[in-house]
Amino acid sequence: MSFISFSFLFLFALTLAGRFFLGPTKVEKPYLTLLLIASLVFYGSFIPQYLLLLLFTTAVDYWAGWRMFKSPSLGRKKFYLCLSLAANLGLLGFFKYTNFALDTVRQLLRALRLDAAGIPHLDLALPIGISFFTFxxxxxxxDIYRGQLKPVPSYPRFLLFVSFFTHLISGPIVRAKELLYQFDRKRRLRTGVCLQGLYLMVLGFFLKMVVADNLAAYVNRYWTRGGAAEMPAVVPWTLAFLFSCQIFADFFGYTNIALGAAYLLGFKLPANFQSPYIAGSFREFWTRWHITLSRWIRDYLYIPLGGNRGRGLKPYATLLVTMLLAGLWHGAAFTFLIWGGLHGLALAVERALGLNRTQDKPLAVRAGWFVAVQLVVLAAWVFFRAQDAAQGFRFLANMAGNPFGFRYLAPIAPAFLFASPVLLMHGRAFLSERGWLKAPGKGEKALICAAMLYCILTFYGKNNAFIYFQF
Amino acid sequence: MRSFISNSRPPRRRGYGAAACLFAGAFLVLAAAGFFLSPALGPDHAWLGGAPEPGDCVVDEIDSDHFDVYDDLYYGLGRSMDNARKADVLLLGNSRTLFAFREDSVKAFCRQTGLRVFNLCFPANDGMVMAYEAILRNDLRPAFAVVNENQFFTLGRSPYGTDTAQEGRARARMRVWEHRLSWEARRRLHRLFPRFGFGDIYRVEPNVTYQSAEDGCLVYENFSAGRETYGIQGEKGASDLPEDELRLARKFKEALEERGTRLVLTDIPYDMESYVRARKLSNSLGALFLAPENLKPFHKAVKLARELKVPLVDPPLEGLRTLDGSHLTGESARKFADGFFARFKALEPVREWILKKPGKKPGRAAPED
Incomplete structure (x- = not known):
């Protein structure tokens, strides 16, 4: 069940009613049980059999967590950690990467003119949200292995932490220490919090249904033109720009619905976006885009791999490897690998040039680097959306070609209307961060909310699945 | 920070009343503006204004997907399958079958003969696999199965067919529930909050077809209005009947006969030249185009019927037009279907079957082709 569905609204309304009538302070057992049941129903509505998978991974991690906590020796702790990682990464690898690996081997064998007939393609349906809940x-x-966390006292509590339906499918990737304590913290219903939750949900629905879904119609229709022969550069750049707005609105929209729903149910989830398209450096971009994933990768992958320690090329290699893996996390395809690789390369070059912290640089350098960063980010999105690497490279070739040919833009032009809210949001954030504009007050929020609600009712696009659902 | 020794009164904590009023006021102003402005913007403002009440119909939003129809027919979720079970004649094929056999002609035939007809086509170009599985799953045992042979005898499925077959009954039920609720909600919503359209992608209303649950026939569609129509050209390409297709057709015929059903073939006309032209046109207009690109124009129905030793009911094509190079217009569909039924009821087995029905007469036999 998608967030944009009546089934979800029904489930959410039911759970919200539980918040009012069963758990006004949200720590009551019946309310938490209701949350757990709702979360399992939510996940089971996709492919019911995969509920077993969720139960299995959580059971292994719950058990491993306790074993690690009780084990006196580091060796045994390591053993249980490896067991937990093997279960999670094993399942993730099997469901997400098996066919990718088999297809790659088949292509390699064919390229070498060897017999590849015996290599199968497995009929596997990717369990929805597996990349998120395994992480x-x-x-x-x-965190338990590192001694930063105590294990959860009961399995249902741990299961609820992982499967809480507001963040289960596409994040934010919540850390145990961010959510677990909230299950025991009393919190009464407050008008302000409820209204903020509603505001976030309306914003999320607006971004998804009005902005992302309508942009998707234009991007899907005209995408292949970007890589068509002799297409002027303005077309692929425009399409890349529209897709960048689409994916932002899609994912940010999802996140806002998740955050708003969690707010109304009495929980606070971490923010996942902070106007990424005003980032002045690649480093900053990754502190603004999919923040919880960036954090996860930094803490559990980049730093353990060596981080910025080491001499010579090692820190750069670490960056590149980390971003390649981040790309692969998004999807089992070479296009995602290239997308991650481009970001890794850009981060490495930025660090080598000393541009990863631009605050102390002259305005001209900051402005120039900002433009460069945003152009590279746009170009990299091409691989995120491309059907295959070849299409992505054709796109890039066109982007570097003859820029003129505005007549091709005529049919795409209406899409800019749907991209405009993304631009306005970023413009506003740019001004607010510099103190040139105040944060919106209650009145302004009320007006914005009314306008967004009206647009949701009248300007919604064709319902598409959330882009990040496939990951 | 406020000093605690200040004499000024502490600021009164503001509630949310003013903001709520502002919200309601702004929303009402927008809604009123939309409501009163929309008629000025053209006749399209009334969202599906010309459409009948869906009543006992399955509404297929063909821009999005065909799941409502597919789930309904494949899993027998609504009343459709109860009616299909009672049918003497099943019409099978792709969307051309849907557009060719519309409700008026089918009802007239049923009134005349006392037979029951059900249009069990899977409109996204699905062939015998989906049709046969639907027949088996719902235990249909009609006396006759009329098959539009074009693209039918193949083991392929459309993406909608694949998804429908894989998803299972529970999910199908949920999806149909979602679709119907969403449709009803939007129909009511847009009476108060009209949609505005601009360009060829963001349109006021979606393209839909209404299929009756009573006989599966097309009751209403809204995308032919204002379209240029195309003439059918009588001359078709050279006939070619691949061995594989013949083998599958034989198997299908045998499988039907085991269920007591006789196969009858037909060939709903369209033509490739206008089809290609329409596709180009629809691409340039950004309009929806239903059929896949690999349709072949070969007129092999005659050969197939001869090989299978089954009747071919193939009414003349003169004067027929399609609305997109592929699907018959309403008027042409009536001509075609009336011609078809006149010939169909003249077939010996059909005449015998009609005579078995109490109080009905088969009527005068139509001249043989």
Whole structure:
């Protein structure tokens, strides 16, 4: 069940009613049980059999967490950690990467003119949200191993932490220490909090249904033109720009619905976006885009791999490897690998040039680097959306070609209307961060909310699945 | 920070009343503006204004997907399958079958003969696999199965067919529930909050077809209005009947006969030249185009019927037009279907079957082709 569905609204309304009538302070057992049941129903509505998978990984991690906590020796702790990681990464690898690996081997054999007939393609349906909940579950066991967390006293509580339906499918990737304590913290219903939750949900629905879904119609229709022969550069750049707005609105929209729903149910989830398209450096971009994933990768991958320690090329290699893996996390395809690689390379070059911290640089350098960063980010999105690497490279070739040919833009032009809210949001954030504009007050929020609600009712686009659902 | 020794009164904590009023006021102003402005913007403002009440119909939003129809027919979720079970004649094929056999002609035939007809086509170009599985799953045992042979005898499935077959009954039920609720909600919503359209992608209303649950026939569609129509050209390409297709057709025929059903073939006309032209046009207009690109124009129905030793009911094509190079217009569909039924009821087995029905007469036999 998608967030944009009546089934979700029904489930959410039911759970919210539980918040009012069963758990006004949200720590009551019946209310938490209701949350757990709702979360399992939510996940089971996709492919019911995969509920077993969720139960299995959480059971392994819950058990491993306790074993690690009780084990006196480091060796045994390591053993249980490895067991937990093997279960999580094993499942993730099997469901997400098996066919990718088999297809790659088949292509390699064919390229070498060897017989590849015996290599199968497995009929596997990717369990929805597996990349998110395995990462979340893994962070729990790693934190216990590091001594930063105590294990959860009961399995249902741990299961609720992982499967809480507001963040289960596409994040934010919540750490155990960010959510677990909230299950025991009393919090009464407050008008302000409820209204903020509603505001976030309306914003999320607006971004998804009005902005992302309508942009998707244009991007899907005209995408292949960007890589068509002799297409002027303005077309692929425009399409890349529209896709960048689409993916932002899609994912930020999802996150806002998740945050708003969690707020109304009495929980606070971490923010996942902070106007990424005003980032002045690649480093900053990754502190503004999919923040919880960036954090996860930094703490559990980049730093353990060596981080910025080491001499010579090692820190750069670490950056590149980390970003390649981040790319692969998004999807089992070479396009995602290239997307991650481009970001890794850009981060490495930025560090080598000393541009990763631009605050002390002259305005001209900051402005120039800002433009460069945003152009590279746009170009990299091409691989995120491309059907295959070849299409991505054709796109890039066109982007570097003859820029003129505005007549091709005529049919795409209406899409800019749907991209404009993304631009306005970023413009506003740019001004607010510099103190040139105040944060919106209650009145302004009320007006914005009314306008967004009206647009949701009248300007919604064709319902598409959230882009990040596939990861 | 306020000093605690200040004499000024502490600021009164503001509630949310003013903001709530502002919200309601702004929303009402927008809604009123939209409501009163929309008629000025053109006749399209009334969202599906010309459409009938869906009543006992399955509404297929063909821009999004065909799941409502597919789930309904494949899993027998609504009343459709109860009616299909009672049918003497099943019409099978792709969307051309849907557009060719519309409700008026089918009802007239049923009134005349006392037979029951059900249009069990899977409109996204699905062939015998989906049709046969639907027949088996719902235990249909009609006396006759009329098959539009074009693209039918193949083991392929459309993406909608694949998804429908894989998803299972529970999910199908949920999806149908979602679709219907969403449709009803939007129909009511847009009476108060009209949609505005601009360009060829962001349109006021979606393209839909209404299929009756009573006989599966097309009751209403809204995308032919204002379209240029195309003439059918009588001359078709050279006939070619691949061995594989013949083998599958034989198997299908045998499988039907085991259920007591006789196969009858037909060939709903369209033509490739206008089809290609329409596709180009629809691409340039950004309009929806239903059929896949690999349709072949070969007129092999005659050969197939001869090989299978089954009747071919193939009414003349003169004067027929399609609305997109592929699907018959309403008027042409009536001509075609009336011609078809006149020939169909003249077939010996059909005449015998009609005579078995109490109080009905088969009527005068139509001249043989």
């Amino acid at each position: 979340q579950s893994m962070s729990y066991t790693i």
